[in-house]
Amino acid sequence: MALYVQKYGGTSVGTVDRIEAVADKVQRFKQQGHDIVVVVSAMSGETNRLIGLAKGIQDKPNAREMDVLVSTGEQVTIALLCMALDKRGLSARSYTGSQIKILTDSAHTKARIQDIEVTAMQADLQAGRVVVVAGFQGVDAEGNITTLGRGGSDTTGVALAAALKADECQIYTDVDGVYTTDPRVVQEARRLERITFEEMLEMASLGSKVLQIRAVEFAGKYKVPLRVLSSFEDGPGTLITIEDDSAVEKPVISGIAFNRDEAKLTVMGVPDVPGVASRILGPVSRANIEVDVIVQNVAADNTTDFTFTVHRNDYEATEQVLSQVAEELGAREVIGDNKIAKVSIVGVGMRSHAGVASKMFDALADENINIQMISTSEIKVSVVIAEKYLELAVRALHSAFDMDVNDSVSE
Amino acid sequence: MALYVQKYGGTSVGTVDRIEAVADKVQRFKQQGHDIVVVVSAMSGETNRLIGLAKGIQDKPNAREMDVLVSTGEQVTIALLCMALDKRGLSARSYTGSQIKILTDSAHTKARIQDIEVTAMQADLQAGRVVVVAGFQGVDAEGNITTLGRGGSDTTGVALAAALKADECQIYTDVDGVYTTDPRVVQEARRLERITFEEMLEMASLGSKVLQIRAVEFAGKYKVPLRVLSSFEDGPGTLITIEDDSAVEKPVISGIAFNRDEAKLTVMGVPDVPGVASRILGPVSRANIEVDVIVQNVAADNTTDFTFTVHRNDYEATEQVLSQVAEELGAREVIGDNKIAKVSIVGVGMRSHAGVASKMFDALADENINIQMISTSEIKVSVVIAEKYLELAVRALHSAFDMDVNDSVSE
Numbered sequence: 001m002a003l004y005v006q007k008y009g010g011t012s013v014g015t016v017d018r019i020e021a022v023a024d025k026v027q028r029f030k031q032q033g034h035d036i037v038v039v040v041s042a043m044s045g046e047t048n049r050l051i052g053l054a055k056g057i058q059d060k061p062n063a064r065e066m067d068v069l070v071s072t073g074e075q076v077t078i079a080l081l082c083m084a085l086d087k088r089g090l091s092a093r094s095y096t097g098s099q100i101k102i103l104t105d106s107a108h109t110k111a112r113i114q115d116i117e118v119t120a121m122q123a124d125l126q127a128g129r130v131v132v133v134a135g136f137q138g139v140d141a142e143g144n145i146t147t148l149g150r151g152g153s154d155t156t157g158v159a160l161a162a163a164l165k166a167d168e169c170q171i172y173t174d175v176d177g178v179y180t181t182d183p184r185v186v187q188e189a190r191r192l193e194r195i196t197f198e199e200m201l202e203m204a205s206l207g208s209k210v211l212q213i214r215a216v217e218f219a220g221k222y223k224v225p226l227r228v229l230s231s232f233e234d235g236p237g238t239l240i241t242i243e244d245d246s247a248v249e250k251p252v253i254s255g256i257a258f259n260r261d262e263a264k265l266t267v268m269g270v271p272d273v274p275g276v277a278s279r280i281l282g283p284v285s286r287a288n289i290e291v292d293v294i295v296q297n298v299a300a301d302n303t304t305d306f307t308f309t310v311h312r313n314d315y316e317a318t319e320q321v322l323s324q325v326a327e328e329l330g331a332r333e334v335i336g337d338n339k340i341a342k343v344s345i346v347g348v349g350m351r352s353h354a355g356v357a358s359k360m361f362d363a364l365a366d367e368n369i370n371i372q373m374i375s376t377s378e379i380k381v382s383v384v385i386a387e388k389y390l391e392l393a394v395r396a397l398h399s400a401f402d403m404d405v406n407d408s409v410s411e
Numbered sequence: 412m413a414l415y416v417q418k419y420g421g422t423s424v425g426t427v428d429r430i431e432a433v434a435d436k437v438q439r440f441k442q443q444g445h446d447i448v449v450v451v452s453a454m455s456g457e458t459n460r461l462i463g464l465a466k467g468i469q470d471k472p473n474a475r476e477m478d479v480l481v482s483t484g485e486q487v488t489i490a491l492l493c494m495a496l497d498k499r500g501l502s503a504r505s506y507t508g509s510q511i512k513i514l515t516d517s518a519h520t521k522a523r524i525q526d527i528e529v530t531a532m533q534a535d536l537q538a539g540r541v542v543v544v545a546g547f548q549g550v551d552a553e554g555n556i557t558t559l560g561r562g563g564s565d566t567t568g569v570a571l572a573a574a575l576k577a578d579e580c581q582i583y584t585d586v587d588g589v590y591t592t593d594p595r596v597v598q599e600a601r602r603l604e605r606i607t608f609e610e611m612l613e614m615a616s617l618g619s620k621v622l623q624i625r626a627v628e629f630a631g632k633y634k635v636p637l638r639v640l641s642s643f644e645d646g647p648g649t650l651i652t653i654e655d656d657s658a659v660e661k662p663v664i665s666g667i668a669f670n671r672d673e674a675k676l677t678v679m680g681v682p683d684v685p686g687v688a689s690r691i692l693g694p695v696s697r698a699n700i701e702v703d704v705i706v707q708n709v710a711a712d713n714t715t716d717f718t719f720t721v722h723r724n725d726y727e728a729t730e731q732v733l734s735q736v737a738e739e740l741g742a743r744e745v746i747g748d749n750k751i752a753k754v755s756i757v758g759v760g761m762r763s764h765a766g767v768a769s770k771m772f773d774a775l776a777d778e779n780i781n782i783q784m785i786s787t788s789e790i791k792v793s794v795v796i797a798e799k800y801l802e803l804a805v806r807a808l809h810s811a812f813d814m815d816v817n818d819s820v821s822e
Binding site: 020050065066068069076080083094098145 | 427430431461464465467468469472473475476477479480482483486487489490491493494495497498504505507509510554556
């Protein structure tokens with residue numbers, strides 16, 4: 001008999017029929033004797049509808065009132081789900097973020113959870129009730145409604161699981177788990193049985209957008225076992241957990257992430273003096289452009305080349321900023337390329353395995369793929385290549401690291 | 412400089428454009444230096460949309476969750492209106508019923524207001540803010556969301572006006588005031604400058620559905636001056652207030668109400684013994700049929716005839732109930748007519764004027780209209796007639812009581 005916090009996203013509760021299906025799933029868990037706390041998002045499309053109404057009035061809607069508005073989306077879902085549970089003879093009770101209460105700071109539209117009151121929920125669970133909580137929302141110390149920002153329902157789920165010391169936080173979504181890479185690119189991609197929080201963070205930030213990154217950080221911090229599974233089909237999903245040292249066989253690489261929305265810019269012939277990096281990136285950041293990979297090589301002839309990548313949509317804006325900066329710095333020229341892609345291999349195993357990077361470079365060289373930039377972390381190696389080679393590169397790496405073989409899945 | 416509580420109904424906030432128009436109106440009052448508390452309903456159609464979702468799950472949705480669900484309707488409107496006010500440079504703050512808080516009992520979907528906390532609202536008004544409150548909703552002592560039932564936003568407006576000791580509670584609607592009778596029937600019908608609470612209650616319950624009856628009762632009890640006016644055009648509307656004895660000229664009759672949705676049933680030849688009325692009406696009431704006018708005449712030959720009216724939709728159900736009852740009572744027969752209408756004259760003036768009823772009967776006789784039933788109260792005389800005479804009767808009475816002449820309006 002376990003306590004599960006189950007989070008169902010917007011697609012999983014997108015229609016009355018799907019809400020009924022969620023109720024069926026919850027009923028099955030209850031019949032097995034488990035205690036269930038459900039966290040739900042707004043029905044898919046609803047949040048956008050509400051934002052549309054607001055934008056019809058103000059381009060940049062008042063943040064406090066925006067939270068009052070969009071928080072109604074999840075409130076509708078909790079009520080409907082409780083009705084569906086009631087219909088099945090299950091005792092259930094809904095709670096808004098204010099009712100629970102999920103105390104946050106006052107940063108409207110992007111609030112952070114500070115505390116969660118568990119007394120009422122525990123009493124409900126004790127009484128055999130299913131507790132249904134509106135995701136994504138909270139209340140500040142003055143009683144104002146707040147929201148955690150897009151995707152915040154995952155965070156609500158993890159925070160509730162941590163506060164209630166749940167056995168597992170289950171995130172139900174429209175995929176059946178975390179894959180070694182995108183199955184649309186590599187047919188042999190396979191679902192991972194488990195993955196560590198750190199690997200998941202690297203995978204998430206690199207474009208495998210299964211889970212909201214803050215929720216994974218939160219789960220890692222509070223050591224809440226997190227499971228990603230499908231709302232629509234049965235299956236064990238992928239367990240995201242702390243590193244399990246007892247595992248005898250551990251694959252070196254867990255997954256391959258990639259991102260094709262990048263563009264690369266280089267300021268050539270920058271004087272090699274302290275403070276240059278910030279004089280280049282400062283104006284970029286002030287233009288609200290986010291920078292991803294940054295590479296600066298050793299200097300030659302007292303000048304150096306400074307390269308970084310940005311989102312492809314920001315390519316032209318960045319070029320403009322840099323042409324100004326280059327002039328001020330007396331740099332030689334600015335060159336760029338917006339037909340690039342980033343490919344990363346991720347795995348905690350590479351910490352203790354030498355040669356992972358060189359194996360990656362070899363695999364790419366075998367396919368005649370030129371590496372334009374390299375950037376590494378403890379558990380990740382990323383390369384930037386020409387976009388046209390992306391699929392080839394991902395498939396080559398998937399095969400080189402023996403990921404096609406389903407050796408770690410023990411269903 | 413006055414404090415006004417202004418209530419805008421669903422049609423008045425039915426679109427983003429109409430919400431902008433409400434904001435314009437509020438802005439004009441603020442510019443005149445008044446303090447404004449606004450109460451809003453859900454955007455028209457929204458409550459029905461939400462109820463539709465619930466009915467998609469449960470025929471008789473769980474009442475607690477129904478309140479959680481439908482209360483989102485007004486929450487959307489308060490946020491959008493505050494955005495529209497913000498856009499105009501007005502400082503505004505929205506409150507749900509829970510936030511204010513509007514304390515009610517726990518009778519979900521038909522809760523009654525018990526108390527209203529005014530501290531936060533008074534601080535906002537002091538700081539020059541417009542306060543925007545979700546109508547129709549409250550919170551019980553345990554923190555559960557409650558609603559006051561359909562039309563409850565009027566009640567919220569009046570209750571806030573009473574709690575804040577406002578100078579006036581203004582109910583903005585899609586008509587420009589209370590009329591002597593329905594202008595669609597009598598072209599000469601005119602808007603009343605003022606009307607007493609009691610008259611309004613008789614008018615409202617008789618089919619002039621401008622205001623929710625509970626709101627009028629509430630306003631009368633707490634002596635809150637209530638004004639009905641149009642959201643869409645300027646004008647003084649109709650002031651509903653306590654009887655003003657200082658008025659020198661007072662019309663005997665304020666208005667003519669009518670209702671064509673009635674049906675009449677008579678149990679003939681009922682034994683004239685105690686307890687008969689309840690033996691007839693008990694089974695009717697248990698069948699959830701509401702009874703309107705009841706008339707029982709003096710007995711002859713130890714039997715009497717018992718007549719009452721019901722909503723026309725309940726006619727056949729009532730006939731079935733009565734055939735059973737008549738048999739048990741040994742009554743002679745049950746007869747009925749579902750082509751009837753009720754016409755009532757209403758006015759506090761008739762208290763001190765003899766002959767009002769006979770003047771009414773004369774006017775109807777002059778048109779050869781047969782009166783089938785008569786029922787009277789202190790300030791009202793109602794007659795039941797054949798439906799085909801309804802328009803003729805209303806026009807005849809409107810003229811007989813000199814209501815066509817616009818003598819009491821002093822704009």
